[in-house]
Amino acid sequence: MRALAxxxxxxxxxxxxxxxxxxxxxxxxxxxxxxxxVRDVLDQRPNTPWIYVLAPFHDEVTLTEAVLRGSGVERSSxxxxxxxxxxxxxxxIELVCISLDDDDPNRPYKEVLLPSELSHGWLFDLFDSRRAxxxxxxGVHFGKASGKHxxxxxxxxxxxxxxxxxxVIGFFSLAKLPVRxxxxxxxxxxxxxSVAFAMHxxxxxxxxxxxxxxxxxxxxxxxxxxxxxxGKRDLIIISASTSGNLAARLIGLGVEEELLVTLFLLxxxxxxxxxxxxxxDLTFRPGRPFGYPLIVNQPHDTCTWCGRDYVLxxxxxxxxxxxxxGIKRLRVSTASQTKDARATFELLARKSIVSIDLFxxxxxxxxxxxxxxxLIAENEKxxxxxxxxxxxxxxxxxxxxxxxxxxEETFDSLVxxxxxxxxxxxxxxxxxGAVEQMAPVDGGNVLVAIGCLSDHAEVRSINAQLRxxxxxxxxxxxxxxxxxxxDRNMADLRMFLxxxxxxxxxxxxxxxxxxxxxxxxxxxxxxDDELDLLRRLASDSPLEAGLKTRLDWLLMNSSATNGLFMPxxxxxxxxxxxxxxxxxxxxxxxxxxxxxxxxxSNLLATVRCNDVGLQPQGSxxxxxAMKWEQTVYGQVVIAPAALSxxxxxxxxxxxxxxxxxxxxxxQELNFSVDEDCSAEVLDVMLADLSGWPDGRGDSLPExxxxxxxxxxxxxxxxxxxxxxxxxAATLPLELQRLVNAIPQD
Numbered sequence: 001m002r003a004l005a006x007x008x009x010x011x012x013x014x015x016x017x018x019x020x021x022x023x024x025x026x027x028x029x030x031x032x033x034x035x036x037x038v039r040d041v042l043d044q045r046p047n048t049p050w051i052y053v054l055a056p057f058h059d060e061v062t063l064t065e066a067v068l069r070g071s072g073v074e075r076s077s078x079x080x081x082x083x084x085x086x087x088x089x090x091x092x093i094e095l096v097c098i099s100l101d102d103d104d105p106n107r108p109y110k111e112v113l114l115p116s117e118l119s120h121g122w123l124f125d126l127f128d129s130r131r132a133x134x135x136x137x138x139g140v141h142f143g144k145a146s147g148k149h150x151x152x153x154x155x156x157x158x159x160x161x162x163x164x165x166x167x168v169i170g171f172f173s174l175a176k177l178p179v180r181x182x183x184x185x186x187x188x189x190x191x192x193x194s195v196a197f198a199m200h201x202x203x204x205x206x207x208x209x210x211x212x213x214x215x216x217x218x219x220x221x222x223x224x225x226x227x228x229x230x231g232k233r234d235l236i237i238i239s240a241s242t243s244g245n246l247a248a249r250l251i252g253l254g255v256e257e258e259l260l261v262t263l264f265l266l267x268x269x270x271x272x273x274x275x276x277x278x279x280x281d282l283t284f285r286p287g288r289p290f291g292y293p294l295i296v297n298q299p300h301d302t303c304t305w306c307g308r309d310y311v312l313x314x315x316x317x318x319x320x321x322x323x324x325x326g327i328k329r330l331r332v333s334t335a336s337q338t339k340d341a342r343a344t345f346e347l348l349a350r351k352s353i354v355s356i357d358l359f360x361x362x363x364x365x366x367x368x369x370x371x372x373x374x375l376i377a378e379n380e381k382x383x384x385x386x387x388x389x390x391x392x393x394x395x396x397x398x399x400x401x402x403x404x405x406x407x408e409e410t411f412d413s414l415v416x417x418x419x420x421x422x423x424x425x426x427x428x429x430x431x432x433g434a435v436e437q438m439a440p441v442d443g444g445n446v447l448v449a450i451g452c453l454s455d456h457a458e459v460r461s462i463n464a465q466l467r468x469x470x471x472x473x474x475x476x477x478x479x480x481x482x483x484x485x486x487d488r489n490m491a492d493l494r495m496f497l498x499x500x501x502x503x504x505x506x507x508x509x510x511x512x513x514x515x516x517x518x519x520x521x522x523x524x525x526x527x528d529d530e531l532d533l534l535r536r537l538a539s540d541s542p543l544e545a546g547l548k549t550r551l552d553w554l555l556m557n558s559s560a561t562n563g564l565f566m567p568x569x570x571x572x573x574x575x576x577x578x579x580x581x582x583x584x585x586x587x588x589x590x591x592x593x594x595x596x597x598x599x600x601s602n603l604l605a606t607v608r609c610n611d612v613g614l615q616p617q618g619s620x621x622x623x624x625a626m627k628w629e630q631t632v633y634g635q636v637v638i639a640p641a642a643l644s645x646x647x648x649x650x651x652x653x654x655x656x657x658x659x660x661x662x663x664x665x666x667q668e669l670n671f672s673v674d675e676d677c678s679a680e681v682l683d684v685m686l687a688d689l690s691g692w693p694d695g696r697g698d699s700l701p702e703x704x705x706x707x708x709x710x711x712x713x714x715x716x717x718x719x720x721x722x723x724x725x726x727x728a729a730t731l732p733l734e735l736q737r738l739v740n741a742i743p744q745d
Contacts, residue, residue, distance in 0.1 A: 001036075001040050001041075002033050002036070003037045004022070004024075004164045005021070005022055005037070006021045006023065006168075007019070007020045008289070008290055010050060010121070011289075017047050017049050018047055019050040019118055020045070020050070022041070022053050023054045023055070023164050023167065023168045024055045024164065025056070025057055025162070026055070029058055029063065031067065031068070033066075034053060034067050038080065051079065052080075052083055053067055053080065053082045054171065056167035056170065056171040056202050057201055057202065059205060060098075063082050064098070079099075080099075081097040081098055082097070082098050082100065084096055084098060087179060091179050092177075092178050093175050093177070098110070098111050119172050121289070122168075123168070124280060124290045125290070126168065126169075127159055127264060132156060132158035132240075133153075133154055134152065134158075136310075136313070138672050138673040139672055139673035140310055140311045141303070141305040141310045141311075142312075142314075142315050143314040143315060144242075144297075144315050145315060147299070148243060148298065148300070149300055149312070151305065153242075154240035154264055156239035156240045156264060157189070157191035157239075160192070163194075163198070166197070166198040167198045167201075169195050169198070169263060169279065170195050170196075171202055172280075174199055174202055176277035176279060177235070177258070177259065180259075181211070181233060182213040182234075183234055184213055184214055184215070184216075184233075184235070185199075185214070186215070186216060186217075186227070187236075187237045187239070188217065188218060188219070188236075192237050192263075195263070200212045200213070224249055224250075230255050232256050234256070235259045235261070236260045236261070237261050238261065238263065238276075239264070240263060241264075241266075242265075242267070242268055242295045242297060243272070244272060244274030247262060250275075251276075257275050260275060260276030261276055261278075262277070266292055266294075267283040268295050268296070268297045270294070309666050309667065330608065334580060336603045336607045337599075337603055337606070338613035338614070340613070341602050341613060341614075342581075344514075344515055345582060345598065345599050346583060347379065347381065348375070348595070348598070349582055349595040350590040350595070351378065351590075352371075352374075352592060354595050354597075354598050355369045355559045356559060356560060356564055356594045357369055357558065358525065358527040358557060358559060359558060360520070360522055361522075365454050365456070365520070366483060366485075368483075368517050369452075372405065373406075373410050373451065375480065376413070376451075376480060377410065382480065382513075383413075383414060383417060385513070386512045387414055389478045390478065392510075393508045394420065394424075394476060394478075395473075396445065397445060398423065398427040398445050398446075398447055399427060399445050399446060400438060400441075400445075400447070400470070401427045401428070401446075401448075402446060402447070402449070402462060402466075403429065403430070403449055404432040404448060404458070404459065405432075405452055406449050408429060411449055424447075432458065435466065441470055441473065445470065446466055446470050446475045446476070447475075448478070449479075450477065450479035450480070451480055451481070452481045452482075453477075453479040456484075459493075459497065460497070463477075463507075472501075474507065474508075476508040476509075477497050477507070477508065478508075478511070479511040479512070480511070480512050481512065481514075481515060482515070484517075485519045486516070486609050486612075487612055487613065487615050490514065490516075490615075494509045516605045516614045518604055518605040526661070526662040526663075527564075529710070529711060530554065530705060531551070531554045532709075533708055534547060534551040544732075544733040544734040544737055545734070546567075546732065546733075546734035547738075560593075560594065561593070561594045562592050563593070565593055565655065565662065565702055566658075566705055567698075568701060569695050569697065572593075573699075574591075575588055575596060576654075576656075579596075579653055579655075579656065581600075582596075596656070596659050597659045600659035604660075604663055654702075657702065657703075658699055658702040661706045661711070661712065662702075671712070671713060671714050672715050678714045678715040682718045686725060688700040689722075689725060689729055690729075692729070692731065704726075704735055704738040704739060704742070707738075707742045708738045708741040710743055719742070720744075723739065723744070726739040
């Protein structure tokens, strides 16, 4: 088919059928082309009694002769018409359809006004067939230049892909204007310049404009303040609108309303209007056989999609190009645990050394806390390793000892084990907050003894101050434990602390143990969300006994070693006999929930860096691995048992699932962005739900809490299915309360 064929349903009295528009931009329009296209239309859609022909860039005589010379009129049983302009006495243009009949060529052809619903229907078909209404992918919403947020936007550039499409839009747009010379044309986005050029050709063909007016884009809302002074002969073309705000702003700048045209409009309310003319109203209304439902726009400050953690894709005019989002599945496996990390956590576990900060804090980079004082005092291996660092790297003679997160008693015990009492007795002891008051010593030597180095900014600040306090001296930074969220982060720290006037090893930076843990941002933690939820539920009605106990525990504890996770049907969650990330032995009952949480946090930090852990000190690391983060084009997800159906079967340990649910962030638990991920997690949750009455499915309370807090999200279909099954299940009252608290959207 050579024509651009557009179809809409049309009702003439009680008769309803298809009405087809055949539009051409052929250089030489001949009858055989039109008749062949009429044949194809009738073959494909036999119920098409009305066929209209439009050639925007040809005059009426050329178009009429081309239709009559072919067999199109005969094929259509005489129900074929051409569309043309007619000038009215009041200086405006009207569209007429001229019915052609080859039975009596001497009889005048019948002219009637073209029903406006036909042009709206044809342009809707053009718009819809080019998918110019863009729906946001799951988990994404759009921020438009108007300041409104929505899950749909209109991209007119999708329609303007051919000269014939631009010609059709330009033809129907000119019919909305008075017959007047145009001085300038302004379009809101650059792709509409093609429509302006088409209007030039059509206006010249019909002697509507004697000159070709210059055209330029003003870049929608972003260019309003740079618009020149507008006059009564300036034509403004808006590509699409869902609120009418841009048209109203332009009227306020002095634009003549009769020279303001909006090509496509999708209303946000039944009463919505927009200044100027609308070429195609895309909105469905009762009695219309076409159209889209009303669009939902929300103010940015009260946007519910933002509240549900949807990624915001900011649009600028019509230039934002959206592609299908990639889904990166963070797959946790034994390869994610390095040999050194395994050895370190075996050393720390079972001793109540690890605790977890429950609530957000801007003062800490990680929510995993280590009691280094106890670790050094009770673990001979740790103290010996730190003593070795003291012996190898303490500069002599020593002027200052700066203590960071380490008590003087602990430091003294290490010095005594090292046999360095006499060597260090002349050194001045300084706490980390008093470095600024130190007296400068040119060529002085300083030892910075650190318990747990997690705040890199604090140590960098000490380093900056010591460069002026001990000019041309030696500084050694020795820590029992150093934490970083990536190998690159650790390398940057060592470079910063060690680099000086003599290069990379001007100063010394060493640690007994390095641990890779994710940095936590100053955003609510899983326990912050849980506390807020329980408080809300308690304000509605008294909490069930289990939830009341949980609320009291959260109010009384800011950090904890156990009690981090909600109990299952068999009581508190404990390590299982098949747990693969720590050795299971006779002392396994001493492994705390904090130990498990710390191990899982380490695994997540590693897998977010493509399973690249911390490299040994002094090694030449490969180029740092990319860290996976959320973007408009990419979503990172992690399933509570490690992301593939196989892992979900293998890792069925309830405490491991609970640790995943608590340690991952909301975006990583947003399974609503991917149907397959959501289905996998739904299967795991339904299995826990069905196993609960038989003493299985101990991770169910954690799943329910994560969903009720809005941290774990499924697709609407899977969410509805889970709710219906859970509401019909026999569950304790506190779990039923959580099911009822799960958001339904």
